[in-house]
Amino acid sequence: MKITDLKPALVWQIFDEITKVPRPTHHLDKMKAFLVDWANRHNVEVHTDEVGNVMMRVPATPGHENAPVVILQGHQDMVAEKRPDINHDFYNDPIQTEVDGEWVRAKGTTLGADNGMGCAAAMACMIDPDLVHGPLEALLTVDEEQGLIGANGLKPGFVTGNILLNLDSEEMGSLVIGCAGGKVTNISLPLRMQEAPEGTYFEVSLSGLNGGHSGMEINLGRANANQQLARFLWEADRRTPLELSYFEGGGLANAIPRDAKAVVCVAKEDAEAFAAYGAEFFRMIKAELAGAENPDFKFEVAECKPRKEIIESQLGHNIITALFACPNGVQRMSTAIPGLVETSDNLASVSMLENGTMQIVVHQRSSLDSRRDEIADRVTALFEMIGADVDYDDAYVGWEPNTESPVLKVAEESYRKLFGKDPKVEALHAGLECGLFLEKMPNLDMVSFGPTLKDIHSPSEKANIKSVAEFYDLLAEIIRRLADKKA
DSSP: OOGGGSSSHHHHHHHHHHHTSOOBTTOOHHHHHHHHHHHHHTTOEEEEOTTOOEEEEEOOOTTOTTSOOEEEEEESOBOOOBOTTOOOOTTTOOOOEEEETTEEEESSBOOOHHHHHHHHHHHHHHHOTTOOOSSEEEEEESOOTTTOHHHHHOOTTSSOOSEEEEOOOOOTTEEEEEEOEEEEEEEEEEOOEEEOOSSEEEEEEEEOOOOOBTTTTTTSOOOOHHHHHHHHHHHHHTTSOEEEEEEEEEOOTTBOOOOEEEEEEEOGGGHHHHHHHHHHHHHHHHHHTTTTSOTTOEEEEEEEOOOSEEEOHHHHHHHHHHHHHSOOEEEEEOSSSTTOEEEEEEEEEEEEOTTSEEEEEEEEEESSHHHHHHHHHHHHHHHHTTTOEEEEOOOBOOBOOOTTOHHHHHHHHHHHHHHSSOOEEEEESSOOTHHHHHHHOTTOEEEEOOOOEESTTSTTOEEEHHHHHHHHHHHHHHHHHHHTSOO
């Protein structure tokens, strides 16, 4: 079975088209061209702005012209993650989708249902002949996954509605009315290198962890590959002194790192003990992570060719210590909303650049701006102590919950009519664009919802088939109810 055979046919057919368009964050020219072409092919009014946001507009169903304008909002880009054994070029290759029982997934890569499914649903509403609606606008923003560029660059007047349905949540049955803000801390450390000593060289690697969304899944106890590898090196150094030659791991700021790798040198007489501790460490973390991690993850310590250079000895030890000590994971739970993570930190990536620096990226999230800034300051203080330069990407604000939202009431009524029970109303630890929209358009009334997606921002990402139909039914019902109201 192909995804184009699934129901609702219109949503899955559009999503299938989207999966064929390469659209990693910051590389969206092909996606923007596709969206404009799609709108023109379907006689839908379309506009673009200077940052690349696309807005489609359709008039109301006859008789509902006086209804409020409703904005359907999603983001164009996807997180580009793949398994190490998969040969896939995210800049040119289509996503290879497959139906797997109750789920749709991709073959070894992220699926891009975050947020391709939201875009597909919004576009379906533009052309669905059975949908009764007032005036509709579909706002498809750019580069949400890194920097919220489209939301930051949105100019007042590009969209005209005062009701916004954000289609970028990942649990069917949940209506989201708030989210965390965030900040990305960029650490640049000049590397001093020295001639490599004699000894036995080992490549140490941790691979195949679950990873996942650094907001939605930060509370699941999943391992951070960068920190676990630094932990091993710090502890091993106390048993068999080592020198660091290389360390890299992770990728995107908003993804929990799944893989990390280092090269170290130990004295020849310590080689056997070093390898033995590697096996002991693997057994230990397998036990620690049982139930939280992919049981097939690997931790390998293998002899390798000697390197010509190592990182200057004291600096190498400082790097290992700082990576091990870096705040990571859940830092504080909310005292206002039971079960909600208030503040977290993700040691997202470590890379050695050709210009002779080590680049480290750490992503902070919090529903309180002061806590977000505090954890960023702690990271800064730690890495400045070892000689690093630190700066920040623009912080993004959270979205404060409004339990009296009129559109929330409509969404709750719609959900109860369709499914005979109350929806869950909640705030998320993930970042949504809604807070930025509210800064620019203070009169917006917003709610966020979506189908059930699992393991987003990782190659295990999958979309639940039944929930996509329920999601679209809910979206259509909300739009129908709003069509009966007066602007």
